[in-house]
Amino acid sequence: MSIPMLELKQVSRQFGPLLALNQISLRVQPGERVALVGPSGAGKTTLLSLIGGALRPSSGEVWVLGENLSRLNARRQRRVQRQIGMVYQQHHLIGNLAAIHNVNAGHLGRWPLWKAVGSLVWPQEVETARQALAQVGLAEKLYARTERLSGGQQQRLALARVLVQNPALILADEPVASVDPARSHNLMQHLQRLTQQGKTLIVSLHDVDLALRYCDRVVGLRQGEIYFDQPSTEVSPGQLATLYALDRAA
Ligand SMILES: Nc1ncnc2c1ncn2[C@@H]1O[C@H](COP(=O)(O)OP(=O)(O)OP(=O)(O)O)[C@@H](O)[C@H]1O
Numbered sequence: 001m002s003i004p005m006l007e008l009k010q011v012s013r014q015f016g017p018l019l020a021l022n023q024i025s026l027r028v029q030p031g032e033r034v035a036l037v038g039p040s041g042a043g044k045t046t047l048l049s050l051i052g053g054a055l056r057p058s059s060g061e062v063w064v065l066g067e068n069l070s071r072l073n074a075r076r077q078r079r080v081q082r083q084i085g086m087v088y089q090q091h092h093l094i095g096n097l098a099a100i101h102n103v104n105a106g107h108l109g110r111w112p113l114w115k116a117v118g119s120l121v122w123p124q125e126v127e128t129a130r131q132a133l134a135q136v137g138l139a140e141k142l143y144a145r146t147e148r149l150s151g152g153q154q155q156r157l158a159l160a161r162v163l164v165q166n167p168a169l170i171l172a173d174e175p176v177a178s179v180d181p182a183r184s185h186n187l188m189q190h191l192q193r194l195t196q197q198g199k200t201l202i203v204s205l206h207d208v209d210l211a212l213r214y215c216d217r218v219v220g221l222r223q224g225e226i227y228f229d230q231p232s233t234e235v236s237p238g239q240l241a242t243l244y245a246l247d248r249a250a
C-alpha cells in the first residue's frame with residue numbers, strides 16, 4: 001500500500017485549559033477529497049493548522065508524506081511545506097500588488113531570494129501565472145491591482161497561487177466563506193478538479209451540502225473529537241442533525 005498522504009496518530013491539542021482536539025486519529029490516502037464538518041468551535045481550523053505545520057500537537061504525531069512533522073530538521077520541513085498548499089477564509093493576499101505578484105507567491109518556497117525580489121520589479125514566469133489565472137477564470141486580471149478585485153475574484157486568485165505552487169496536499173479552511181452560492185460551487189469545482197489531477201484535498205466547510213456533493217469522504221468533528229468518518233454517500237441526515245444538535249445541547 002502507498003504511503004498515506006497524511007496520518008494523525010492520537011493527536012491532541014490544548015489551548016491552556018481548553019482541549020480543542022482530543023486523541024484524533026486519521027489517515028488520508030493520496031487523491032482523497034476529505035471534508036471536515038461540524039459546529040463552530042469543533043476544532044476544524046485547529047486540525048488544519050496542525051496538518052499545515054502552523055501549530056504543534058500537545059501530544060500525538062502528525063505525519064505528512066511519510067514524515068513526522070515534529071521530527072524534521074529545517075530543510076526537510078521546508079521540503080514538506082512546499083508540498084502543502086493553503087487556501088484560507090482570509091486570502092492572505094497583498095492588496096496593493098498586481099495579481100501576478102500574488103500568484104507568483106506560490107513559487108516562494110522554490111525561488112531563490114534574488115528571483116523573488118527581482119520578480120516584483122520584472123515579473124518572472126508570466127506564462128505560468130497567466131495559465132493559472134486562466135484556469136480560475138481570471139486570465140484578463142494578470143496586472144490588475146489585487147485590492148480592486150471582488151471578494152470572489154480574490155478567492156480565485158488565492159487558488160491560482162496554489163495552482164502555481166503545485167502542492168501534493170491542499171488544505172482549505174472554509175474557502176467559500178463570504179462568496180455567493182454560484183461562486184461557492186465554482187470554487188469547489190476547481191478544488192475538485194485539482195484532486196482529479198492526483199492532489200489530495202482536506203477542506204473545512206460549514207455548508208454540509210457542498211461537503212457531500214464535492215468530497216468523497218466526510219469527517220464530522222464535535223467538541224474536538226471525531227464523531228463520524230465515512231464516505232459522503234453514507235452520511236445520513238440523522239447523523240448530521242445529531243452532529244450539530246449535540247453541540248447545542250452541550
Ligand atoms: N489560538 C487559540 N487560543 C485559544 N483557544 C483557541 C485558539 N484557537 C482555537 N481555540 C479554541 O479551540 C476550539 C476549536 O477552535 P477551531 O477554530 O479549531 O474551531 P472550528 O471548528 O474551526 O470553528 P469555526 O467553524 O467557528 O471556524 C475553540 O473553542 C476555540 O475557541
